[in-house]
Amino acid sequence: MTNLILQQCLNGLVLACNYTLFALGLSVIWGVLKVLNLAHAEMFTFGALAAVFAGQAGGFPLPVVFAIAVVTGGVLALIVDTIAFWPLRMKSLSVEDFELSSLITSLGASTILVSLAARWTNNQAVSMPPGVFTVEAWRFGPLVLTNVQVIVSIAALLLTAVTWWVVRHSQFGRALRGLAYSTDMAKVVGIRTETLYRATLFACGALAATAGLLLTILMGSVDAHSGANLMLKAIAIIVLAGSGSILGLLVGAVILGLGETVGTLFLPNVIQSALPFLVILVVLLARPSGLFGRSEAVRT
């Protein structure tokens, strides 16, 4: 039993790395663009699908497959922006109006993309053909770890770390945080806001696609609804974290990842599947600003 628990802990942590990677992009978009981008999930799905189909076409080495996924995710993010968010930014709405309107347009974009993905895959799960990636299992005493798990975790953690560094310490990140604080202020100090918005969306789309590819390799397959299913978990993680805290994202992802793997051993099915939503409910009620978010002084 102890071994089983340990093994599930390990699996949960691997999942958590991936969740973090996915939630990270969502969180950055929310922070910078003030959009709760429900279509973020579709960058994940389309990135993974593009990679799988490229793999099935055969002949591409893994780096190329990876590049295809990244570009697909990034470009798709830009397309969604052009259709759903950019026109709203041009309208100079109040913050509340913009948040609600962009949530609804992103919902529209997401609906379209899920439906297109379902047609593209004939509503079937598709899987990476053998040969693109060979799975090897290593034993550490009673525990089993696959090379996939190791690579996925390291890649996810690395990308998270890089994103954190970029946001916190780079020139780009400084501009980004300025933009998150006030669009008008950023314009005044000479930040090209539109370019920055697009760059952010592209990067976040690419991150989501990467998460899609990694999770597909980990799980073996992907379908049109994979991203959407992950979306609710990602929202739960962001809510748990509070705005703008990457450490919070990690902690949130670990709680959810462990809940899902270790939880299967202890929790009844009913609670198990409702876990992300229960997390959202409980955290928002107890601490509206999240576990790691700062409560903001509200001016009336």
Add this chain to the structure above:
Amino acid sequence: MLLEASSLRRTFGGLVAVDDVSFGVGQGEILGMVGANGSGKTTCLNMLTRLLPASGGAMRIDGRDYGRTPPHQLIRQGIARTFQNLRLFKDLTVRENITLGCQARHRESEAALRRRVDALIEMGDLQRQQDLLPASLPYGTQRIVEIARALAAEPRLVFLDEPFAGMSSEEARGICDLLLGLRRKTGMALVIVDHNVEVLTGIAERLVALAEGRLVAEGQAAAVLSDPTVIRSYVGADV
């Protein structure tokens, strides 16, 4: 005393926005509140209108503590207010905005409410604009609508948060005349927060000055405005 604020305090996280502020407002008195940006004026108003819970201190109206009264019940106690940034309901017409101001205090028929609002619309000279949406009105007119909405409930005490902001001195004086006329008629008390010291001293009978969340001076306008602490905290003000 109509209103007594004693030792009001408010912190935001570690930041002390208002600290140990006490003052009183008499029946029918007009009190001006001055202070630089960020000195805690609006925070005081928000606490005294119960929109923001106080971290400490007490507030009384007619000697009764109302520090735990929910904000929507203040209008029934005769306390009304306006807001620093115009906060008219953008999807309600001018008439609806004003009606909303009095419907909670005066629980009477729609027809009676209409007569009441008619009088206010006449007072503000808003007959032509009464069925328009606020966004279509010039700024000064919107201010008047907001004041009319606050006065609609026939309050005993009105807090006005920067009513003269963005107005010419002439427009501001027009509003002052309106307020003085109404006070003569109803005997209400006013607490006015504003940067326009010139206009404020013209209407206020007494001033309180805040600096960095503390009350630094109180009394006759001339005395308060010549107080060295006030001058120091109020750089660039037309004193």
Add this chain to the structure above:
Amino acid sequence: MGAEWTATLMLCGIYSMTAIATQLGMMCGAFSLAPIGWMAIGAYAAALGATRWMVGGFEALLIALAVAALLGPVVMLPVRRISGLYFALVSLAFVLVIQSVVSHLEYTGGALGIFGVPLDTDLPVVVAALVLSAAAAAFLSSGRRGRALRAAGQDAIVAQAMGVDVFRLQLAVGAVGAVIAAASGFLYAGYIGYVDPTQFGFSLVVQIIVMVIVGGRGSWVGAIIGACFITMLPLVLRPLAEWRDVFNGALLIAVVLLLPGGLVEMAKLTLRRARPAPAAALRPSLANEESR
């Protein structure tokens, strides 16, 4: 009238009720998706009443409505502490918890759901229920209450300063919305003949949001127009049925970008153009010209 049209009209009425319930929440500043959860509860009450509790349809309906009236305000409670999108998320969590609970409980038939709900719903019943729901919505959104409701929806803080008990209003809307939505779910189960968890998941949430937004935010009339429009369109334009989701998504984006007031706003504008405008023009653009 063909059977197909009767069926579509019944669906229009049922969805209109859920859309009205959702719209009421949006109008008072509580963007709650909870009505979809209440619809599920109403539908399961119909199914359980017929197959487990062994009570008549009317008794099952009463149980569902009573639960909704009592617990509807409870689900609305979080709005006191959190607002905006965060509250929408909490209400969405409620919907998904309900869905995942019914799909894992043996008592509710698990993922397969429950078959054999008596087909008791007919058009007159739906029309009567819709009229009652619309009357409740009209009552809430007219006169003194209506002003308070809209004020609460636009700026809760100022509304409070004006003496509106925003929270109590939202709780009342929580109760009314839950009752209307539970009734619509009950009728839905009696229309379709079975219930299963997939009927009341995220896709229904999307569907209802599309109806409310396309019809027009801020009025219960808009909710009905939107629900009928979205329900009937695939019937009128056959090819659309196949591309339904793509079309819904595109429509959602188009309306938010081009027609923020929805169909009801468009109808008003057309009417105003048809009749010469009265002296007091309500549109800001017209008013500007007038004041110049």
